[in-house]
Amino acid sequence: MALNLKKWFHIRESLQMLTDADSSSSQYRLFQRNIRVLMIVLTIVPLFMMALINYHQYQSSLKQEMIDPTKLLVSKTRHSFEFFLNERQSLIKSISYFYSLDELSDEKKLNHILFILKKEFIGFVDLGLINGSDGAQIRYIGPYNLLGKNYANQDWFQEVTLKGTYISNVFMGYRKFPHIAIAVQRLEENGNSWILRTTIDTTMFDNLIAAMGLDAESDAFILNKEGIFQTNSRLYGKVLEQCPLKIPAGGNATYIDERKDPNGKDIFLAYTHLTYPEYTLVVVKPKSTIFKTWYALKSDLFLVFLASSILIVIVVFRLTGIMVNRIREADHNREIAFRELQHHHKLSSIGRLAAGVAHEINNPLAIINEKAGLIKDLIQYAPDFAQKEKFSTLVGSILQSVNRCRTITHRLLGFAKRMEVEVETLDLNELIEEVLGFMEKEALYRNIDIGLELAKDLPRIDSDRGQLQQVFLNILNNAMAAVEDEGRIFIATWEKDADTVAASVRDNGCGMSEETCRHIFEPFFTTKKEHGTGLGLSITYGIVKKLGGDIEVESKELEGTTFKIFLPKKSIT
Amino acid sequence: MDRMKILLVDDEKEFVSTLAERLELRNMNVSIATDGETALGFVENDPPQVVVLDVMMPGLSGLEVLEKIKAMDSRIQVILLTGHGATKDGIRGMQLGAFDYLIKPIDIDELVEKLNEAIKSMA
Numbered sequence: 007m008a009l010n011l012k013k014w015f016h017i018r019e020s021l022q023m024l025t026d027a028d029s030s031s032s033q034y035r036l037f038q039r040n041i042r043v044l045m046i047v048l049t050i051v052p053l054f055m056m057a058l059i060n061y062h063q064y065q066s067s068l069k070q071e072m073i074d075p076t077k078l079l080v081s082k083t084r085h086s087f088e089f090f091l092n093e094r095q096s097l098i099k100s101i102s103y104f105y106s107l108d109e110l111s112d113e114k115k116l117n118h119i120l121f122i123l124k125k126e127f128i129g130f131v132d133l134g135l136i137n138g139s140d141g142a143q144i145r146y147i148g149p150y151n152l153l154g155k156n157y158a159n160q161d162w163f164q165e166v167t168l169k170g171t172y173i174s175n176v177f178m179g180y181r182k183f184p185h186i187a188i189a190v191q192r193l194e195e196n197g198n199s200w201i202l203r204t205t206i207d208t209t210m211f212d213n214l215i216a217a218m219g220l221d222a223e224s225d226a227f228i229l230n231k232e233g234i235f236q237t238n239s240r241l242y243g244k245v246l247e248q249c250p251l252k253i254p255a256g257g258n259a260t261y262i263d264e265r266k267d268p269n270g271k272d273i274f275l276a277y278t279h280l281t282y283p284e285y286t287l288v289v290v291k292p293k294s295t296i297f298k299t300w301y302a303l304k305s306d307l308f309l310v311f312l313a314s315s316i317l318i319v320i321v322v323f324r325l326t327g328i329m330v331n332r333i334r335e336a337d338h339n340r341e342i343a344f345r346e347l348q349h350h351h352k353l354s355s356i357g358r359l360a361a362g363v364a365h366e367i368n369n370p371l372a373i374i375n376e377k378a379g380l381i382k383d384l385i386q387y388a389p390d391f392a393q394k395e396k397f398s399t400l401v402g403s404i405l406q407s408v409n410r411c412r413t414i415t416h417r418l419l420g421f422a423k424r425m426e427v428e429v430e431t432l433d434l435n436e437l438i439e440e441v442l443g444f445m446e447k448e449a450l451y452r453n454i455d456i457g458l459e460l461a462k463d464l465p466r467i468d469s470d471r472g473q474l475q476q477v478f479l480n481i482l483n484n485a486m487a488a489v490e491d492e493g494r495i496f497i498a499t500w501e502k503d504a505d506t507v508a509a510s511v512r513d514n515g516c517g518m519s520e521e522t523c524r525h526i527f528e529p530f531f532t533t534k535k536e537h538g539t540g541l542g543l544s545i546t547y548g549i550v551k552k553l554g555g556d557i558e559v560e561s562k563e564l565e566g567t568t569f570k571i572f573l574p575k576k577s578i579t
Numbered sequence: 580m581d582r583m584k585i586l587l588v589d590d591e592k593e594f595v596s597t598l599a600e601r602l603e604l605r606n607m608n609v610s611i612a613t614d615g616e617t618a619l620g621f622v623e624n625d626p627p628q629v630v631v632l633d634v635m636m637p638g639l640s641g642l643e644v645l646e647k648i649k650a651m652d653s654r655i656q657v658i659l660l661t662g663h664g665a666t667k668d669g670i671r672g673m674q675l676g677a678f679d680y681l682i683k684p685i686d687i688d689e690l691v692e693k694l695n696e697a698i699k700s701m702a
Contacts, residue, residue, distance in 0.1 A: 369594070369683075376601065377597050383601050383604045408684065
């Protein structure tokens with residue numbers, strides 16, 4: 007994986023490519039892309055992880071905050087239920103102890119007891135006295151006609167004789183209200199056994215559930231062991247219907263469960279089992295209400311994540327753009343420096359070669375000069391002889407040719423000397439004439455008119471002869487290239503001010519566009535296509551600046567170009 | 580007027596002998612030497628009025644020979660011959676007491692003029 011990643015990014019390769027002098031822009035684009043991807047991955051991944059961790063931690067802590075109060079509420083309500091049922095059970099049990107069988111058998115008495123129960127406690131409906139041994143109803147006070155009914159075969163009768171007490175599941179009783187029955191057994195010392203049974207309507211259950219103060223979307227209800235509703239459920243059914251939610255049995259604590267209800271809604275379930283009877287109190291809260299704040303936070307979190315990601319991407323893009331541009335510029339500058347150096351090296355080796363050649367030729371040239379000179383002398387001192395004139399002319403032309411050779415070797419040596427950087431006091435006019443010497447032939451062939459207007463009393467300046475020669479050579483070469491045959495080049499010098507002398511080279515050549523003018527001193531800018539290196543004028547510019555001077559260009563297309571060079575009288579170095 | 584007594588020193592024999600002949604044609608007494616040692620021998624045994632001395636020579640260089648001549652007899656004038664672009668040598672020679680310097684290949688009239696000036700300066 008790491009290997010693949012490395013391969014894909016080509017980090018080393020792209021860096022290597024950048025260090026090569028001939029780097030193309032596609033390599034910079036690749037480099038830029040890789041850096042961008044890398045930086046974005048490195049910044050967004052941790053941000054994403056943070057957001058994810060935050061998300062989960064907040065979710066769980068929020069859940070805990072919801073769970074604890076719900077648990078508390080459920081167990082409190084359970085206690086209320088247990089208290090309610092226990093209270094009624096104890097009450098019946100107390101009555102069974104306070105009164106004897108004979109007293110309870112008295113219909114008036116039993117009626118009175120029920121009257122008081124109804125008056126002081128909520129929910130009591132009837133009161134019946136049942137023979138503990140055969141299950142026959144001995145006495146009944148209440149809305150049903152149950153006197154004489156035998157319960158011996160009923161489950162609850164078996165249970166109450168076994169356990170001494172019984173609380174029933176809810177059933178539809180009198181006037182179609184849900185009820186429960188509570189029965190207690192009394193074993194008298196004389197061996198008599200009887201059972202006191204009461205029916206209680208479950209309005210109180212609803213009151214207890216209402217007291218939980220649940221919001222409109224939540225639900226709470228009681229189930230029996232078989233999962234039958236003992237109270238109405240707002241969401242899942244009416245009393246005595248089967249509850250569609252399966253609640254696990256067993257355990258005394260309050261339990262929390264998250265699930266989907268049969269309607270497919272995400273719900274949050276809290277339930278607890280009553281000790282006796284085996285009821286289960288269930289509270290249902292839809293998740294959407296619980297997590298309303300959570301959802302809000304989630305969207306906030308997402309927005310923050312999105313905003314920071316966008317910000318990161320923008321910053322990364324801008325930053326890498328700037329960075330890669332800087333690198334590109336640095337490389338470009340390095341390349342220029344490198345090429346300038348190369349150019350300089352080339353020139354200096356040409357210079358050395360030229361100097362060598364000039365020196366070597368100079369010696370035989372001196373000999374030819376002397377020999378021819380001697381012949382001339384001999385002819386001159388000799389008495390007249392045939393064809394003396396002719397000999398004299400011939401020797402004269404040999405000496406003239408030697409002179410021409412001398413001029414050439416002197417120029418070559420002058421060119422070689424240009425490589426050495428040294429400041430001397432020089433005459434700018436003289437220097438320009440010297441450089442023009444190189445152009446004479448071409449100008450003559452092409453019939454180019456070179457006009458001079460050199461200031462007669464131009465002050466001498468402290469500067470580098472060789473470098474200045476190169477400057478004027480470059481500019482004059484450009485002028486020669488710009489003009490047509492039979493064109494005109496005009497050179498002038500003048501004293502600009504107390505510290506500066508100036509020279510201008512004007513041609514009536516093809517001229518340049520404004521755009522070209524703007525770039526003319528930039529390295530590698532050339533209009534000569536395959537012929538130019540694009541370095542000439544940039545080197546010229548560099549030299550003039552180095553010598554403390556300045557160079558300007560004015561040009562009009564089809565009218566011509568004027569270069570102006572300003573040089574300080576005193577060297578700045 | 581006596582004939583000028585001149586010593587020409589240059590390692591290029593053809594050059595020095597031809598130049599000597601030309602100067603003799605101009606009524607001068609010319610000796611030649613093709614290296615520094617020989618030149619110094621001449622100066623010691625038969626001192627000339629002016630020495631025309633090439634700067635670039637194998638063995639003793641022109642400037643060394645110049646110093647030695649000036650040490651032997653400071654009245655002897657020395658004219659140096661230098662290559663183009665070796666102006667520095669010329670200037671250095673002037674500092675060491677040379678009368679003047681000429682750039683090779685030389686013009687005979689210029690040399691004669693310089694020689695006359697040198698002789699004049701001795702008087």
